[in-house]
Amino acid sequence: MNERTREYLRGRFGDHYRQVSIEPPPRANEREWGYIPFSEGGTRMVRHRAWIDLVGGADDLADALADDSVRPQHVYYSAGSYDDPGANSMGRKGWRGSDLVFDLDADHLPGVDPEAATYAEMLATCKEALLRLLDILAGDFGFTDTDVVFSGGRGYHVHVRRADVQSLDRSARGEIATYVRGSEVEFEDLVRTEAVGGAAGRTSPAEKRTLPPEGGWSGRLHERLEAFVDELVAMDEDAALERLRAFDNVGEKKAAGALRAMRENREAIAAGNVDVHPAFLSVTRTLLTEALAEAGAPIDEPVTTDINRLIRLPGSLHGGSGLAVTPLDRDELADFDPLDDAVPDTFRHNDIAVEVTEPGVVELLGDTFSMEAGEHRVTEARGVFLMTRGRAEKAPE
Template sequence: MEERTRAYLRGRFRDYYRRTSIAPPPDASQREWGFIPWTEGPGTTMVRHRSLLELGALDEFLARKRPRHVYFSAGRYDDPSAGNMNRKGWRSSDLVFDLDADHLPGVSPTEDSYEEMLAVCKDALFRLLDILEDDFGFEDLTVVFSGGRGYHVHVRDDGVRELDREQRREIVDYVRGIDVEFDHLIEHETVGGTAGRSSPAHKRSLITDGGWSRRVHERLDAFVDELLELPEEDAMERLREFDGIGEGKARGALTAARNNREQIAAGNVDVHPAFYQLAGILAEDVLDAESAPIDEPVTTDTNRLIRLPGSLHGGTGLRVLRIDRNELADFEPLTDAVTEQFVGQEIRIDVTGIDDMPGESQDSAMISLGGDSFTITEGAQTVPEHVGVYLMARGHAEKEKE
């Protein structure tokens, strides 16, 4: 990044912070603070191990330093400004989850647009929130658009604050569906023998009121409804689509589904061996489709620094934005997180990194910001300022002389 570009962005970030009041997180004085300034050179320099007492009033600090990135710690400490983690005196930590679009299955940063990647990430966010709210019963959640490639979720329920790294890793494994085996979701019950058999039998059932077992049961129950609505020939064909289910097993599973609908609705998967096999196959699909691919190190690190909601992301110029849970469905990151101070005027930029941007051809790229789409070409051009700030912050353009 050239100095002219850096100076322009630094100045516009200052203008934003001068006109914006940002609420600090809970227990702000117990947290470590860090920031990355607009330094020269290709790398970045993190300034950390600062307390809020050292920084001063948050709004004044931001307007004075106009940092490129701003962070605070998930952890709370006796002495947050101590330069050694062992001397900080750890008290507790929020449970923080990070979803990064670049790391999601099925996403290609070189082929998918920024808009497409964020859409996939938002779907993953809903899956994460379903697990945190329904399975763990967490209530004190803060959802944040990172301003960059994804979302953060801060959990501050009293029950999670003192969890150590290993306990947090267990939560990560659960959320990601790691080592969740179908047989582990099954509840075994001893039932009386049937006519002609005096020995007891075992019934295997899915738990229907919580966890991964509930999710598998809901999927299985819906699939049975789908089967029973189809003509027999179509239902048989649908079952044979699964690996390991041939003609005989398909017939057995379909007959069991027809004759044991109420038992299946109650969780019983022991109505036929082929039906039990089918439930296991669907369980794998559920784990793949409904788990959340969170970034493990962020959640397990009790000392993690995370972006400050309300600040600007130095790699996009977008706002790090807290989102009300009830408004999340309608949230559009590339519209709602656009910085208002950067809207309404145009600037001259020199686009130099068109090859690094996904697009329709090597000569142009399409980006969507603020509810509009823009075709960007190589070389000098005039663009809306919020588009220019985004391209310069991403390293795709330099500020042109006016």
């Protein structure tokens, strides 16, 4: 980013903050504040700032960010609360407690190739992971009062601010993160095994395996199992057998046995019995092992475990995209398009000249188009997007 570009963005970010109002997080005066200014290199963090250091006598947080001495490229506040948030070392701050924060990054999701997927495709996949995360937090932990935020860049943040999570240490937060990710859940951990009495002529009891249909990971996977069974039972027999033979180590005989068990034992399966037939148990184990890899929320675990983490300020601008860090209600998520809805109104109305240095596809404002290298006149939102992402420089007007 050259000097002309840097000064243009610094000025326009300041203009934006003068036009909006930003609501600070709860207990703002107990949190550490930090920001990255529009300086050469763009990575120097100014941190260990108390609320009064940042806001001073400004009437609104946005007014403070618009001040000539600030006008930041990125703005952060701490998940933690402190006795002295402005102290210049963590040991001197006096930790009181921390919000529980979850971070999903689109380019770090399993199965996403940042080199092949478009920005819009990655963000759409990230929203699916977000919905899984919210379901797990609500259904398994009772965390229904969460704050959801589009990060302005690669994904979403979820904040849990309940009083009973504030004092959790790193270890406890790590256990929650591991559970949410589902990375250490095994099929055999979820199945209950009980002796039910041996068959005639046998001295040892038989075993019955049950996948509890309610609660946590077992209930979540039981839903997937039932949906799979319903799907196959409704199929033509040849199609159903072909579907079963697609599983590893399932031949024609095992497929036929599993399908027959599904059709004859639907009520038992609904009750959680996965031992209705050896072939059905084998298919179930394979199916749910695969489902486990897809059902978790692939959060960035270090963000959740870090009690001193700095996180992006909702309402601020992301200096790597020019998009707004956007708080969202749960009922807004389905229709939320980050590459349109998070575009600040400040940048929607003017055209500007830019010199494209990295040509390629641009996805923004509900449109996808390709830009060649060289000078172009574009909607300011697209120009800001290109400049903040390092794909263009500001051209003279």
